[in-house]
Amino acid sequence: MSAAGEWRPRRGLFFFRSRPTSGDYIVATLMLVVAVASAFPLVWMVLSSLKTPAETMQVPPAWLPESPSLEAFGKVSGVINVGRSMLNSAVIAAITTAGIIVTSLMAGYAFAKHRFHGRNALFALLIATMFLPPIVTLIPLYRMIGTIGLDGSLAGVVLPNLANAFGIFLMRQFIAGVPDDLIDAARMDGASEMRILFVIVAPLVTPAVAALALFAFVYHWNSYLWPLTVLQGNADQYPIVISLSRLLSYNRGAMNTNLVMAGATLAVLPPLVLFVFLQRFFVDSIVSSGVKG
Amino acid sequence: MTRTHQHSVWMMLTPAVSLIGAFIVVPMVLTVWLSLQDWSTQTGFQTAEFVGLDNFREIFGATSVGRDFKGALVNTALYTLMSVALILPVSVGLGLLVYQRNVAGGNALRTILFSTYMVPMIAVALVWSKLYSPSEGPINQMLGWLGIGPQPWLSSPSTALVSIVVLNVWQQIGYFTVLVVAGLTQIPTSLYEAATIDGADGRQQFTAITLPLLKRTLLFSAVIAIINAVQVFEPVALITQGGPVGSTNVLTYHIRRVGIERAQGGLGSAMAVTLMLSLIVVIFALFAFARKGDDE
Incomplete structure (x- = not known):
């Protein structure tokens, strides 16, 4: 680009890589x-x-x-219980995330490294659930959770989301890249499949696990429709995103937009901070789960 | 493969398969079954009474139930169409902006764009309802600087739906941009070099190389955009409540109102089944359309 001996720095002017056109x-x-x-x-x-x-x-x-x-x-704390709401959000997001990671690692390992009858059909069925909008199953699911007595509780919010197809897909993609020799060697040594998965395979796919953890945490921190439906009326259990809507109805007519925006800022902070620190994993995993396949 | 391995395979699959089976596949089947029943969501499934296709006749009928549902179906179709029509070209434009290497800052731009995708929709809806505010909102103020008169945004039936499309696209565009960038990295640079030697200018390279090779990416983007579009809920539930005059009454909001709040489980399920069937038809049509393009 720049001839030897030329005084101009290679990077060019300001944020241009070479002489700007x-x-x-x-x-x-x-x-x-x-x-x-x-x-x-x-x-x-x-x-x-x-x-x-x-x-x-x-x-x-x-x-x-x-x-x-x-x-x-x-002042937000005078209207809604901010601490409790943030804690509810954290509990929902953290437990759901932990569940998703364990179930996805296990199923992803089975699909990536084992042969069994009906493997492809079962995998296709699971993937199909990924494209189902939640509203399609909302009504019976709400009744089911009510029938087992979990309506109005955080357990009812968490339980149906402990496994998902996206996680299984992502883990299968990455575990497929782990060398078979490594797994075979461990089998020779008599290690159980569980042990192989969690001691040998999982550490090798840490970046993918990190990405899944972040996706799951942010998704379930932000999720609104399902918690709103399960928790209706039980304000003690509301995650912050639902408490925010109470702030709005309190605010209606009054001059308290600053309050609503303060609440919104609080709700936005945890997922945004997580993203800023760990964005590398997010982007990589979208790329590998999306179109590369 | 030994017997113990077979045993452990099922042990590995059981948690995920039983959870997804119990909480997605079973409710899915129940939705289809309930769509043929007269059933109140407040009562157990055993109280359901078979009514054949009556629910479907009602939701497509001439009564207010039918009118509201058909309105919601049309609103959702419009909403989906507008979302896809905005997301695909904008994400390609932004993808090129992030991917180009002449000007630094592409990665920083990607981070900024993607960060909005991390923010809870509820906060997005709250903020945009203020940005859109006809008198004290900054959007109309800025339009004023450009000499454009104030717009009613969320408060008029003719602009409310598109206003919600815009805030949703603003939130999601970073995700689709990342997909496009991933697609762009898959295009061999040698193609562009060859085209440059042949004397093709930037626009010719874009239409002859970039767009055709982004096709798979754009097909995937379109499917995701459609599925996301039918899920829009928070801005409607929080800000417009389906109004003004039903103009933002979209399916996710309407189905929840009928099936959960009014506890008309049978009717709500028939609506959910209709939504699902429509989605299947649209997505198959999209794939058929893409395949037809391949054959030509």
């Missing part, structure tokens, strides 16, 4: 616009949570709070 300026501008448009709503949410109630109602809108205040975050 006019097309590069357009690309850079587009990227900036997209980034701003993508980030804007969440930035607006945080800014609004720092405003006074009057500022959130101002016409035309005030973009920045005059004197940013964390008061709204304190």
Whole structure:
């Protein structure tokens, strides 16, 4: 690119990789616009949570709070039980995630490394469930959970979600890449299949397990329809996403948008922070589970 | 394969298979069965009474039940169409923006785009309901700077549904962009080099190489986008309650209202079965369409 002895640094100007052309300026501008448009709503949410109630109602809108205040975050706790809701969310997400990891590793290992009658048919049936929108099974599932006495409880929220086809698919994809020799050698040594899976195979697919854990945690932290249906009326058990909607109905008519935005900010933080730290795994696993196959 | 291995295979499969069987396959079968019954969701399954196709006649009939359901079906179809029509081209554009290597920052952009996908829909709905606010919302303010008059967004029957499409696409677009980027990395750079030597310009390369080779990715994206689109619930449940004038009454919201809140389990199940059958038809048609393109 740059001739020997030329003084210009290889990387070119600012964030351009080489001497920018006019097309590069357009690309850079587009990227900036997209980034701003993508980030804007969440930035607006945080800014609004720092405003006074009057500022959130101002016409035309005030973009920045005059004197940013964390008061709204304190006030949220007066309306909903923030600590309890966050704890409920964490319990739902953590237990569901643990269940999904164990059941997916086991089934994924069976599908990747064992031959048995009906393997392909069973796998196809499981994968088909991945494409079923939850609303299709919601009504009988709600009755079933009621019949076994788990309606209104966190157990009722968690139990139906302890296994899913996506997890099995992801684990099968990655476990298939573990060398057979390694597994055969362990079998020769008399190790049980369970032991082989959890002691030898699982550590080799740690990145995939991490990705699945993050996906599952974020998905079940955010999930709304099922907990709302199972827990109806039992506010003690509400995860934060459902408590937020109570904040809104409390807020209706009153000037408390800053409160709602403070609550929303609290609900957004855990999944967003997880993502920022572990995004590498997320993206890799989407790529390998999606189109590579 | 020894006998002990066979034994352990089933031990490995049992937890996942029995959970998915009990909580997805069984309810699925029950939904189909219940769609042929008169049944209240408040009572046990044994109280169901067989009524043949009466539920289906009712939800497609001329009464208010039929009108509401057909309205929800149309709203969902429109919603799905608009979502796919927005998601596919926008994700390709953003994918190219993330993938190109002339200007740095592609990975940072991917992170920003994908981060919205991690945020609970309920928070997204709350924030966007404020952004859309006709008087104190920043969107109309910005349109004003461009000389465009204020829009009613969520408060008018003609714009409410598309407003929800937009907030949903905003949330999900990072996921589809990542899929497109993955598809782009699969295209051999030698193809572009050869095309450049042959004198093909950027646009010719895009239509002759990029788009055809992204076809599998876009087919997958379309299927996921459709399945996501029929699931839209939170913005409707929280902000519009199906209104104004039923314009955002979509199927997931409507089925839950009928089958759970009004406890009309038979009717709700018939609606769920209709949704499922429609999805199967649409997805098969999509694959047939893609295959037909391959043959040509």
